[in-house]
Amino acid sequence: MNPYTEQKFNIPELKGISKKQIEEHLKLYAGYVKHTNLIWTKLQEMMQDSEKNAYALGEVLRRLGFEFDGMRNHEYYFSSLEGGSTAVSDGAFKKQIEKQFGSFDGWLNMFKAIAMTRGIGWAILYYDPKTKQLLNAWIDEQHLGQLNGLPMVLGIDMWEHSYLGDYVASEKKKYVEAFFANINWSVIEENFKVAAR
Template sequence: MGLNTVYKARSFDLSDLTGISNETLAMHFKLYEGYVTNTNVLNEKIAEMIKDGELDATKTAAFSELKRRFGFEYNGMVLHEYYFDNMVKNGTGDPSKDSAFIKAAEESFGSYEVWKADFVNTGKMRGVGWAATYQDPSNGSISNHWINLHETGNVAGYKPILIMDVWEHAFIKDYAPADRPKYIEAFFANINWDTVNSRLSDAAGKASA
């Protein structure tokens, strides 16, 4: 991240997912591309203000407002990339019994089933947002969190392991708002557990070494 960084929207091969239509994905990709564009625009505008010496936030309301947008636009871009990356065609539904994620869920929640119940019900919460599983880098434990909008609810320093978008644009073409649980079922059918497992690190082992 930096004012001189220019981001490019990534492409994701996710056509023909289970329970999530190509029409929904096309709309969602466009929305994601908008966050990438807006992130670049923010950087450009702030760079121009710095070049012109307009750095005093107490006098320059425009500078303050642009800085306040950083969290929304940047996280809107990054969370979508995590979300699209942790899906795949022909998913297995649940991870394999000997996977790193199963081990992490058992250590942090007692069982994968308890983790899943916690995550699913986080995703069912009223309002727009995201359900996220994060890993504590200091001890390797995982926990589930609700991210309101894009920037509120992220845990500083924690590593995103699994990200689920539960804004209505993620499913409104396929499911009624009241049918969000059906969308969550569809999301689980498409999770790329190889990607999720690769995001986990052996922080607990490093901490005790």
């Protein structure tokens, strides 16, 4: 199996999210890539004697979802900040949002409210190709509650590691506002187009 490689992101100076915060956050992302590869390597070794290693295999497999989803979630997160902030275009993504939620601002307020869920995790916007609908969701940790088989369009990391370098815990809402002020919506439009194919 080919190892996963750490992606490099072209993230400009952001408003309300410091360069130091992004640098530290990227180190955590690198850890998810490293540990995803480590788990795959260990699984291949352990499968040589799956009967002997049955219990350990089960435990390592349980850990895989956390590390792999942590890697993928962060790739969507950081890619949405690449290239600098842009306005939302009147493209297919915005039209779908308006069709489903009435208005872009109404959806955005709902999504921000989901991001304020107590605990650690992610607010994620998925696309369901079967129903041709966007779905807002809260994911505990990196993996608990992921919507099976649905492509991700947008995600905001709500673990404290994503904002405590710039904000105290009680200022989580300021971080959410800063994240959305820095999104490159053309990336989100492209994510939607790929998901809706």
